[in-house]
Amino acid sequence: MxxxxxxxxxxxxxxxxxxxxxxxxxxxxxxxxxxxxxxxxxxxxxxxxxxFRNPKRVVALNESIIIAPVDGKVVVIEEVFEPEYFKDKRMQVSIFMSPINVHVTRYAMSGVIKYSKYHPGKYLVAWHPKASTENERTSVVIENSSFGEILYRQIAGALAKRIINYAQEGAQVVQGEDAGFIKFGSRVDLYLPLGTKIEVKLNQKAVGGKTIIAIK
The missing domain is CATH 1.20.5 (Single alpha-helices involved in coiled-coils or other helix-helix interfaces)
Structure with a gap:
């Protein structure tokens, strides 16, 4: 498929x-x-x-967990200041995708899309510290009753030239469903509320729609 x-x-x-x-x-x-x-x-x-493969994965829906939005390796777990939407401190978890990973983006949790914005930008390597704020990217905020609001950011890498984002403000989305695609190398950042229990470790392999990133 x-x-x-x-x-x-x-x-x-x-x-x-x-x-x-x-x-x-x-x-x-x-x-x-x-x-x-x-x-x-x-x-x-x-x-x-x-x-471009798109493996079908059955997701056991659970509003109390955040699942990996993409396949790849966990490269960042740290408390940071998120300047675009929250404008306060959040827990950031970043997953880097190499060109051989599946590049489908999936919704990390079910909820309502509160914010969805595309930003044109540079094509720095996806692991560059400034990639989150200077590369081509999209920022999407989902809200549900368990976590409140979380933000995920699709970030283009050195090879990626186009980010596909299906999230539309006001839409009700389902955990694990297709949220978009990033072509040829990229990264996804998750920004979670402080105090969220992180279930992954640095350099751990994440499987989109399967790996539990955090629990409430």
């Missing part, structure tokens, strides 16, 4: 792959060179298919 945001790119990649194989077979007579180039085309196609 592939994400709908990848359909156009996958189609172009498949057509290019088939055309490339045919052209190489017709015009390259050196056997080892032809096989090397065909293998390179296959690996490129495989990477694109791998990137």
């Amino acid at each position: 592939f994400h709908k945001e990848g359909y156009k790119i996958i189609f172009i990649a498949l057509v290019s792959f088939i055309a490339g194989i045919i052209l190489l077979d017709k015009f390259i007579e050196i056997g080892w060179l032809k096989m090397t180039l065909q293998l390179a085309l296959f690996l490129l196609l495989f990477m694109i298919l791998q990137f």
Whole structure:
């Protein structure tokens, strides 16, 4: 199963792959060179298919937990000042996604979308300290009765050039459902109320829709 945001790119990649194989077979007579180039085309196609995969995951809905919004590695757990929406201190948990991770963004909890804003910006590497405030990004706030308001931020990386965000202000969303997509390398920051019990550790692998990030 592939994400709908990848359909156009996958189609172009498949057509290019088939055309490339045919052209190489017709015009390259050196056997080892032809096989090397065909293998390179296959690996490129495989990477694109791998990137846009969208595994279906069954989520046991629970308003008292925050689940991982994306696949990746936990790279930040710290108390910070959140300047855009809350303008006070929050607990930040950040997950870095490499190009081989699933890049679907899922809602970390059920609730109502209170805020959704896109920010154009730079394309610093996703782990750069200034990526949260200077890179292309979207900020989304969800509210429910257990946690109050939490904010998640999709952040473009050095390779990412487009962030897809489905969150619309006023919409009722369901934990684990598709919230968007980030193309080619990225990071997601979660900003949680102080006192929230964090259930993950630095460098831990997180699985979107499965790993419990925090509990109330």
